[in-house]
Amino acid sequence: MTEEFAVSKPALPVARLSALAALVIAPVVVLSASPWSANSSLWYLGMLPAVMGLFSSPRLALGAAFLTPTWMGLGLLLQGLPVAGALYMAAIGAAVGLSALRGWHVMGAFAGPLAAYALIGAPDVAVSFSVVPAGSTLGAGLALMGFVAAGGLWTTVIGRQVTAIIPLNPPPDVPLRAAGYFAGALALLIGIATYVEMQWLDAPNAWRVVLTFFVVVQPYYAATSHRVVARVVGTLAGAVLAVIVAEALTNEPVLITIVALALTAAAPWANLTRPYWVFVLFLTPAIVLQTAGGTEAIVRGAFERALFTVVGATAAIVVLTIGHQLIARRSRRSLGQVPDAGGGRMGVGPP
Incomplete structure (x- = not known):
């Protein structure tokens, strides 16, 4: 069982749940077989925050359906502005960290x-039977936001029926002190990474380093350490699975x-129901296989996802370990400082 969620275990109506799952994914299948196939991945991406929001409540899922395209639209406006982009992503990181006070950080x-x-990633969107960069025109940007929002709203509507069948316990609230450290760590790591990627790197998929920070940094250091290992293992295994599927189904995009x-x-x-690395093992190929451009693009996407995940996870654990040691040392000193009767110095010892 993963650390965020728990679920009660009544007898489940498998047929009904299967029908609802088919309804959720049907629009993506239809889009992938249409002239707007490039937009199937946008619809799919809009689904993900809504799905995670459902673990808290349908209302949060609905909020995610509107929040996600809004954040993406603002991101398009800041393309090519490293300082503004870094500050923007740092603010989002801080907001996600503070949302842990309500247990909303999982969706965030x-x-x-x-x-x-x-x-950073320069997504494409299909408009008027042609594929263009989403940031190239106002119409393209609005089309991206529309498909992402539609995916989130559709998932919320169908997902609400699922949560009525499967009662879920929402992620626990995080105390203010832990949420504050969490917000600061996310803002620092994400802000710096965004600036470096926008200012010096010519690698659109480098945004996956930011993705890694969002998913491995947790409110508590022990959970972060566990998450880093699980994320790397699951991503590497999932990338290999994506390559195998792509090679086996070459020229079969549907x-x-x-x-x-x-x-x-x-x-x-x-x-x-399973350890976090198994979740990542499934999710990694699920996302990578949505990459447009055929087998070659999928293989390249799998490699880059694995590479940037390892880079991001390594950077996160190094920075957070240093910060954890500094905070722990300061806490020990503040608890253990007592006047030294012999020489007036302060000593560190048990409180």
Whole structure:
């Protein structure tokens, strides 16, 4: 069982749940087989924050459906502005961290990276039967926001029926002190990474480093350490699985989409019942297989996702370990400082 969620275990109506799952993924399948196939990945990305919001409440999922495209639209406006982009992403990181006070950070960890995707990743969108960069025109940007919002709203409507069948315990609230440290760590890591990527790197997929920060940094240091290892293991295994599927189904884009959506449906189940690395094992190919451009692009996307995940996870654990040691040392000193009767010095000892 993962640390965020728990679920009660009544007898489940499998047929009804399967029908609802089919309804959730049907628009992505239809889009992938249409002239607007490039927009299927945008619809799919809009689904993810809404799904995670459902673990708290349908109302939060509905909020995610509107918040995610809004953040992405603002990200498009800041493309090419490293300082403004870094401050914007740092603010989102801080907001996600502070939202842990209500247990909303799990949803935020999926919405926040999509803002980075729009800002750094240069997403494309299909408009008028042609594919253009989402930031190229106002119409293209609005089209991106529309498809992302539609994916989130559709997921919220259908997902509400699922949560009526499967009662979920929402993520626990985080105390103010822990949420404050969490917000500061996210803002620092994400702000610096965004500036470096926008100022010096010519690698659109480098936004995955920001994604890694959002998903591995947790309110508590022990959970972060565990999450880093699980994320790296699950991502590497999932990247290999994505490459295998892409090579086996070369020139079968609709079949690849169906496999990706089946893995997407399996990911929430894994998040509820299996260790976190299994969830990542399913989610990684589910996302990578949505990459437009055929087998070659999917293989390249799998490699880059694995590479940037390792880079981000390593940077996160190094920075947070140093910060954890400094905070722990300061706490010990503040608790253990007592006047030294012999020489007036302050000593560190048990309180």
